Amino acid sequence: MHPAASLIAFTTLSGAGFGLLAFMGLGLGVSRGWAGAGLFALGFGLALTGLAASTAHLGRPERAIKAFREWRSSWLSREAWLALAALGTLTLFAALRLANLPALPVGILGAALALFTVAATAMIYAQLRTVPRWHHWSTPAIFLAHAVTAGTVLTGFRWPAIVLLMATALAQFVAWKTGDARAAASPTTRESATGLGPIGHVRPFEPPHTGNSYLTKEMVFVIGRKHAVKLRALALALAYLAPVGVLLIPPHIVAVAFAAALHLAGTALTRWLFFAEAEHVLARYYR
Amino acid sequence: MDGDQTQRPPGPPGREIRKTTCYMCACRCGIDVHIKDGPSGKEVAYIEGNRDHPVNKGVLCAKGAAGIMQHRSAARLRAPLRRVGPRGEGRFEEITWDEALEELATRLDGIRRTDPRKLAFFTGRDQSQSFTGFWAQQFGTPNYAAHGGFCSVNMAAAGIYTMGGAFWEFSSPDWERAELFLLFGTAEDHDSNPIKMGLGRLKARGVPVVAINPIRTGYNAVADRWLGITPGTDGLLVLSLIHCLLKAGKVDLDYLSRWTNAPCLVDENPKSDMPGLLLRGDDGKPLVIDRASRKAMPFDAQGVRPDLSGRIRRAGITHRTVFQILAERYLSDEFAPERIAPQTGLEADQIHRLAADLAHAAFDKSYEVAQTWTDFRGETHKTVTARPVSVHAMRGISAHSNGFQTARAIHLLQILLGAVECPGGMRFKAPYPKPAHAHPRPCATSAADTPLDGPHLGFPTGPEDLLVDADNRPLRLDKAFSWENPLSVHGLMHMVISNAYAGDPYPIDTLFLYMANMAWNSSMNTSGVMGMLADADEDGNYVIPYVVVADAYSSETVAYADLVLPDTTYLERYDCISLLDRPISEPDHAADAIRHPVVQPDRNVRAFQSVLVDLANRLKLPGFTEGDGTPLYADYAEYITLHERRPGVGPLAGWRLGQTHLVDGRGDPNGGQLDHYIRAGGFKQFDVPESARFMRPWNDAWWEFSQRMGFTDAPQPYLFELWSEPLRRFQAAAEGRGEHQPPEHLRAMIRITHDPLPIWYPPLEDGHADPVEYPFYALTQRPAAMYHSWGGQNPWLRQIHGMNPLFLPTHLWLSEGFATGDWARVTSAHGEITVPVARMDALNPNTVWTWNAIAKRRGAWALSPGAPEARQGFLLNHLIHELLPEKGDGLRWSNSDPVTGQAAWFDCRVKVERVPPSGVSHPAIARQTSPVGQGRKVVARRTGDVPAPPPSAREVLRGAMAALKDRIGR
Amino acid sequence: MTDLPQATGKRLGLVIDLDTCVGCHACVIACKAWNTEEGQSPLADMDAHGAHPSGAFLNRVHSYEVTPHDGTAPRIVHVPKSCLHCTDAPCVTVCPTGASWKRAEDGIVLVNEAECIGCGLCAWACPYGAREQDPAQKVMKKCTLCVDRIDNPALPEIDRIPACVRTCPTGARHFGDLGDPDSAVSRLVAERGGMALMPEQDTGPVNRYLPPRDKETELDILAPLLTPVTEGPKGFLGWLDRALEKLG
Ligand SMILES: Nc1nc2c(c(=O)[nH]1)N[C@H]1C(S)=C(S)[C@@H](COP(=O)(O)OP(=O)(O)OC[C@H]3O[C@@H](n4cnc5c(=O)[nH]c(N)nc54)[C@H](O)[C@@H]3O)O[C@H]1N2
Ligand SMILES: Nc1nc2c(c(=O)[nH]1)N[C@H]1C(S)=C(S)[C@@H](COP(=O)(O)OP(=O)(O)OC[C@H]3O[C@@H](n4cnc5c(=O)[nH]c(N)nc54)[C@H](O)[C@@H]3O)O[C@H]1N2
Ligand code: SF4
Ligand code: SF4
Ligand code: SF4
Ligand code: SF4
Ligand code: SF4
Numbered sequence A: 001m002h003p004a005a006s007l008i009a010f011t012t013l014s015g016a017g018f019g020l021l022a023f024m025g026l027g028l029g030v031s032r033g034w035a036g037a038g039l040f041a042l043g044f045g046l047a048l049t050g051l052a053a054s055t056a057h058l059g060r061p062e063r064a065i066k067a068f069r070e071w072r073s074s075w076l077s078r079e080a081w082l083a084l085a086a087l088g089t090l091t092l093f094a095a096l097r098l099a100n101l102p103a104l105p106v107g108i109l110g111a112a113l114a115l116f117t118v119a120a121t122a123m124i125y126a127q128l129r130t131v132p133r134w135h136h137w138s139t140p141a142i143f144l145a146h147a148v149t150a151g152t153v154l155t156g157f158r159w160p161a162i163v164l165l166m167a168t169a170l171a172q173f174v175a176w177k178t179g180d181a182r183a184a185a186s187p188t189t190r191e192s193a194t195g196l197g198p199i200g201h202v203r204p205f206e207p208p209h210t211g212n213s214y215l216t217k218e219m220v221f222v223i224g225r226k227h228a229v230k231l232r233a234l235a236l237a238l239a240y241l242a243p244v245g246v247l248l249i250p251p252h253i254v255a256v257a258f259a260a261a262l263h264l265a266g267t268a269l270t271r272w273l274f275f276a277e278a279e280h281v282l283a284r285y286y287r
Numbered sequence B: 001m002d003g004d005q006t007q008r009p010p011g012p013p014g015r016e017i018r019k020t021t022c023y024m025c026a027c028r029c030g031i032d033v034h035i036k037d038g039p040s041g042k043e044v045a046y047i048e049g050n051r052d053h054p055v056n057k058g059v060l061c062a063k064g065a066a067g068i069m070q071h072r073s074a075a076r077l078r079a080p081l082r083r084v085g086p087r088g089e090g091r092f093e094e095i096t097w098d099e100a101l102e103e104l105a106t107r108l109d110g111i112r113r114t115d116p117r118k119l120a121f122f123t124g125r126d127q128s129q130s131f132t133g134f135w136a137q138q139f140g141t142p143n144y145a146a147h148g149g150f151c152s153v154n155m156a157a158a159g160i161y162t163m164g165g166a167f168w169e170f171s172s173p174d175w176e177r178a179e180l181f182l183l184f185g186t187a188e189d190h191d192s193n194p195i196k197m198g199l200g201r202l203k204a205r206g207v208p209v210v211a212i213n214p215i216r217t218g219y220n221a222v223a224d225r226w227l228g229i230t231p232g233t234d235g236l237l238v239l240s241l242i243h244c245l246l247k248a249g250k251v252d253l254d255y256l257s258r259w260t261n262a263p264c265l266v267d268e269n270p271k272s273d274m275p276g277l278l279l280r281g282d283d284g285k286p287l288v289i290d291r292a293s294r295k296a297m298p299f300d301a302q303g304v305r306p307d308l309s310g311r312i313r314r315a316g317i318t319h320r321t322v323f324q325i326l327a328e329r330y331l332s333d334e335f336a337p338e339r340i341a342p343q344t345g346l347e348a349d350q351i352h353r354l355a356a357d358l359a360h361a362a363f364d365k366s367y368e369v370a371q372t373w374t375d376f377r378g379e380t381h382k383t384v385t386a387r388p389v390s391v392h393a394m395r396g397i398s399a400h401s402n403g404f405q406t407a408r409a410i411h412l413l414q415i416l417l418g419a420v421e422c423p424g425g426m427r428f429k430a431p432y433p434k435p436a437h438a439h440p441r442p443c444a445t446s447a448a449d450t451p452l453d454g455p456h457l458g459f460p461t462g463p464e465d466l467l468v469d470a471d472n473r474p475l476r477l478d479k480a481f482s483w484e485n486p487l488s489v490h491g492l493m494h495m496v497i498s499n500a501y502a503g504d505p506y507p508i509d510t511l512f513l514y515m516a517n518m519a520w521n522s523s524m525n526t527s528g529v530m531g532m533l534a535d536a537d538e539d540g541n542y543v544i545p546y547v548v549v550a551d552a553y554s555s556e557t558v559a560y561a562d563l564v565l566p567d568t569t570y571l572e573r574y575d576c577i578s579l580l581d582r583p584i585s586e587p588d589h590a591a592d593a594i595r596h597p598v599v600q601p602d603r604n605v606r607a608f609q610s611v612l613v614d615l616a617n618r619l620k621l622p623g624f625t626e627g628d629g630t631p632l633y634a635d636y637a638e639y640i641t642l643h644e645r646r647p648g649v650g651p652l653a654g655w656r657l658g659q660t661h662l663v664d665g666r667g668d669p670n671g672g673q674l675d676h677y678i679r680a681g682g683f684k685q686f687d688v689p690e691s692a693r694f695m696r697p698w699n700d701a702w703w704e705f706s707q708r709m710g711f712t713d714a715p716q717p718y719l720f721e722l723w724s725e726p727l728r729r730f731q732a733a734a735e736g737r738g739e740h741q742p743p744e745h746l747r748a749m750i751r752i753t754h755d756p757l758p759i760w761y762p763p764l765e766d767g768h769a770d771p772v773e774y775p776f777y778a779l780t781q782r783p784a785a786m787y788h789s790w791g792g793q794n795p796w797l798r799q800i801h802g803m804n805p806l807f808l809p810t811h812l813w814l815s816e817g818f819a820t821g822d823w824a825r826v827t828s829a830h831g832e833i834t835v836p837v838a839r840m841d842a843l844n845p846n847t848v849w850t851w852n853a854i855a856k857r858r859g860a861w862a863l864s865p866g867a868p869e870a871r872q873g874f875l876l877n878h879l880i881h882e883l884l885p886e887k888g889d890g891l892r893w894s895n896s897d898p899v900t901g902q903a904a905w906f907d908c909r910v911k912v913e914r915v916p917p918s919g920v921s922h923p924a925i926a927r928q929t930s931p932v933g934q935g936r937k938v939v940a941r942r943t944g945d946v947p948a949p950p951p952s953a954r955e956v957l958r959g960a961m962a963a964l965k966d967r968i969g970r
Numbered sequence C: 001m002t003d004l005p006q007a008t009g010k011r012l013g014l015v016i017d018l019d020t021c022v023g024c025h026a027c028v029i030a031c032k033a034w035n036t037e038e039g040q041s042p043l044a045d046m047d048a049h050g051a052h053p054s055g056a057f058l059n060r061v062h063s064y065e066v067t068p069h070d071g072t073a074p075r076i077v078h079v080p081k082s083c084l085h086c087t088d089a090p091c092v093t094v095c096p097t098g099a100s101w102k103r104a105e106d107g108i109v110l111v112n113e114a115e116c117i118g119c120g121l122c123a124w125a126c127p128y129g130a131r132e133q134d135p136a137q138k139v140m141k142k143c144t145l146c147v148d149r150i151d152n153p154a155l156p157e158i159d160r161i162p163a164c165v166r167t168c169p170t171g172a173r174h175f176g177d178l179g180d181p182d183s184a185v186s187r188l189v190a191e192r193g194g195m196a197l198m199p200e201q202d203t204g205p206v207n208r209y210l211p212p213r214d215k216e217t218e219l220d221i222l223a224p225l226l227t228p229v230t231e232g233p234k235g236f237l238g239w240l241d242r243a244l245e246k247l248g
């Protein structure tokens, strides 16, 4: 799949934002005073920037509002509602907290909604049978793990953050490996795609068009095997190991910020790989 | 949400449908052009097939459906142009039509008054050859031909000399009755929709299709059996099939004895003036032995039953029949499948099986069709015998230097099976059948201010018909009808530019090209030809002094013109698809058709044919003007309606004026004729009477119909010529017999190649380019969705075929370690190209190939210089030379069939080496300036939409950047 | 609407004969031409004269080289591909706006362009690559089975078939109701073993493909190999005389 910048930004930033907000909603972060305001601003900022980035992926962003319509069947629609609900609830939570009023029930609800939002985002991908690499419970699991980890890192909970970073690293590694296996084991082959399997081995001869099309640009993105391995290693280093290293030095706001930045950059890279490595079954028609 | 789409007003698809004829290829399908009102008047909205039309019956190919984009093309020329930069650069100034026509008329008038030969007028994809030829004839130049010589003259000549009809548009397989279909060397062909429809019918009926082709794509891909033959060896295969059939006695003896010259007696006396001709009676008619009386009688005597095993003894010499000589030759073991299989790249077993299948279909599946008819010997038959084997062949056979004889071999095969003009076999299309001797002889006698002495192209019957002077020097610029290629019945357009450049046989003044992209895809040695067009002598004068190009689009050749005459598109002009020209008839009916302006041009362009009429009027050409110079026709539409070739016979056969009412065929011109055609959907069919639908060459009813329609003036029944006397006359001359003698250096070649019976010899290039050094044949194929060079300007079609790789056979791919995305250097004895490659398994192992004419010169066709067509696309033509490489005899043989002059495109031998990926194919020809700018970035227009604004500054800048990059890149 | 109809009355679709398709792209262009002129908006082409032309098409013809395992000759097979109007169309259920929908009466899957936000999710969900975003309108385009022809009372009845079917020169494309076991298309599918593409994707495609036939084996037994006549008395000429005698 084409690793669109808008989608990488969307999933990374909104995931982190909702993770942070969820964290705060559970009352685990500083949610009062300037520090609280700052963290809320960061959480809402990340979530909203992510959501805004997602509309850049729309062909007709001016019609984005229509996306709320089909929540009964569409994960994208559900995600839109959940995001709205989560942001709404958490705004109330933030207002209450900043006004120093009790808000835990609202916070818990907001946190749940935020995590559901992240899960719904992941479900947009996980539901797609056409992308064997995504079509698995591990997709929402990984998205949630990243959201929670980012939330922890951003709020500066040192040891939980370190533990979560290591756990997510492991999860990501396992997800890559099982994803590879799923992609390799996909029952959809050139033979089944063309129905010509019973006759013999099928090799693409000429594509329907000599240039690119929406389909080839969007869904037949190819990334070299060697290249992918290097990028995975880099992502592991950047998203998890480097932040852990930074967090191990004495806590300081700058260190936390640096660790968070590294983690987010690394997450963005894992997201780039999430898209770039995902083979759409349609590619069987072309390659 | 709900049903929005279906609630769109279900308006009619177009406010109006105008019916005309497609021009996106030479198939000439009927089209329904949907017209709607646009901001600036009537606009073409959609084009679909005309269901009533005899050619396509409603279907339409990709090119036809994309005709709308060709009509709207950004590459359309917009006004007459006069060159301002050097030739080839493409810089022009717009001039008025009056200026253009005055300039041209003055020049032509000067030529005509001194030496009309100095005008060379050659037309390419011309569909009005009977008109353009007539114009050239009235002008008086011998130097006229259309593109047939580089296209498929082998097919036409072999068919017409053998049977009075040919594959090339002049016949059709009997799709409805065939039980076996053989397809030789065909990718698309001119009859592309009918062949596709026919294949569909065969498939629906479950009839097996056998494809003989080195490459298995398209039609060949769906064949039930594929013989991946080595190029140039079909003659061997066919003669081997003939060997098997003769050996098994699986030939139609009755058919052969009655309708062919198989029973004619051959003069076998080595001492006679010209041995090898047929023995004739006093009336000059070939003799046969009558089986009843055992006497020699004229072949057409009433009631005669010619004897295939007849012999006659005269002066101690036994003269045998053609059939006996033929059987003796082909029964020889030299044609046994086991012997020839290795050379053809096939298994002997495959050949045995095919022979068996042919016999099975022709004889075991034969049946009688009730149809009473009377033959030329006066015998009435109650039935016609079906021989349900159909064969079709095209350029894979004809574009080789042995193609004429190979095509003859195929016809011999068909005839031995009795499968021509019978139900289930090959059936002629009106105005055919028409034997070679019923066509005129070629003419080339020219004199100042005088029309030519007759039509340019014709069918020589012997050396006396050649167009050479007393010293054997060719009279025509292209050297057609000279000893080099005596039966060049379509001329040799591919030799015109190089001969004009060399001043051989004489220099010319004006080269006038219509509808031929001769500076690109229709030339051999393209870079060389571009050089010749642009080359100047020491005084700085162009070697070819004046070049006029009539084109509708900004082609590569336009850049080499001194004067450009911009044509309309096919939807903006009158045209006539005439029975005097290339027919669109089907076996059961003759047919002709028109084009008419379904919309008006929005540019300063004129229909070329009308421009020719205008020129003729300015030049006061006879045939176009009265004695006092008054024009007979104001334009082409008037010519179509009023011109008479012979009394009562004009371009269109429908709705002519009879004594009391309108008639078809012969009749007086009718001023309202075009309106009748327009009302009738743009065409007219003339049903062949049922009794005249089979066995036409020998069928009285056919000759009656043919005369009534004006195809012939008298009945001309004839025999199929298995033994070709015209060929024998040339062969005998080469043996030193007769008064007209070939130049010494050609004797051996003529003796071998002009055999009166079909023979096979290796493609000539095999003897010139070392087969070990150059192990592969390099071929091209027509892509179904692209028409030569002119489809590339089409924004839809160019997405399908925007570049072309060279396809390599698997063993080469693997042995050279090729991988996807690789490039190769391809070298012939003549030149070298660097190109992208791709792998193909379903390919003869000695063959590499690519799609034809995808490549474009940078800056042509309103495309960006960075277009993939101009960067990765390539022409194989750079590797093919009009002359064969020197082989030590001091001679440069023409790369043509020595009989017909057919360009031997497919003889080309190459070697292939892997090179680092280059991204740009070589040679990369310098960019030409576009007189029409570059087409729009976004095309998303439909009728009624206001045309998009002119390109933005950004677009212009990007275009300039691309051009700059391109320049730096070179 | 995003919900799929429980069951559709008819199941309209195409049956494409891979044994007959010569890969000519006629259907591709007829489709482009018709839908550009008559669709909800024209099918755009970007960089139409440039280095990277790329436009929206609703029907594309792929070609494959198939090498039989038994070592017989490889062949090229052309596979035209447009929307297969799936029974369980995943492209419909993923759509957040309801722009994608399936008609209850005949099962045709459509996009209402005015409602489409161009999120591309439906194209992701379609395993076949049957949906393309228009590069200019930025809305989703797909084969409509030519609803504006098959339903269109302004067209003569004979023309109420998809543009691609009407134009196909070989007659490889058939249109009809695959829900009716007696329809011509259903019978073709039954006779020729019509197949679904990517059955494992469980989309329940309506369109069917007729596989290339194996005529080679059929041909093998057609004709007995020829027996020579030249071995009889006096060889070929002896045979000739005898054969001519028989002819009379
Ligand atoms: N390597 C290789 N080369 C080949 C062949 C091959 O098989 N292999 N095939 C050969 C054969 S058979 C042929 S016929 C030639 C074909 O080659 P060409 O005869 O050159 O044919 P086109 O490329 O179609 O070019 C015809 C010209 O007609 C112009 N044209 C199009 N429409 C109109 C119109 O309405 N009016 C006017 N006035 N002009 C118009 C086009 O712009 C173009 O410049 O190529 C030959 N070249
Ligand atoms: N779509 C489309 N249609 C066209 C044209 C076009 O440009 N585009 N051009 C038109 C013109 S001008 C012409 S002349 C016709 C030509 O129509 P075709 O005769 O179909 O011409 P080519 O495409 O050159 O195909 C030649 C075929 O012969 C095969 N071949 C080559 N050498 C041999 C051989 O030695 N033996 C055998 N058995 N096969 C061989 C090649 O593999 C190829 O399949 O098409 C016309 N129709
Ligand atoms: S075959 Fe195609 S391009 Fe040729 S005349 Fe017919 S519709 Fe037009
Ligand atoms: S083919 Fe693709 S677009 Fe068509 S219905 Fe099936 S899933 Fe949807
Ligand atoms: S692109 Fe349009 S039709 Fe497709 S899912 Fe998104 S909104 Fe629906
Ligand atoms: S049915 Fe209509 S929209 Fe669908 S592929 Fe055919 S022509 Fe295109
Ligand atoms: S029009 Fe017919 S033969 Fe041509 S590609 Fe389409 S389905 Fe195949």
Ligand SMILES: [Mo]
Residues within 6 Å of the ligand: B147, B150, B151, B152
């Ligand atoms: Mo041609």
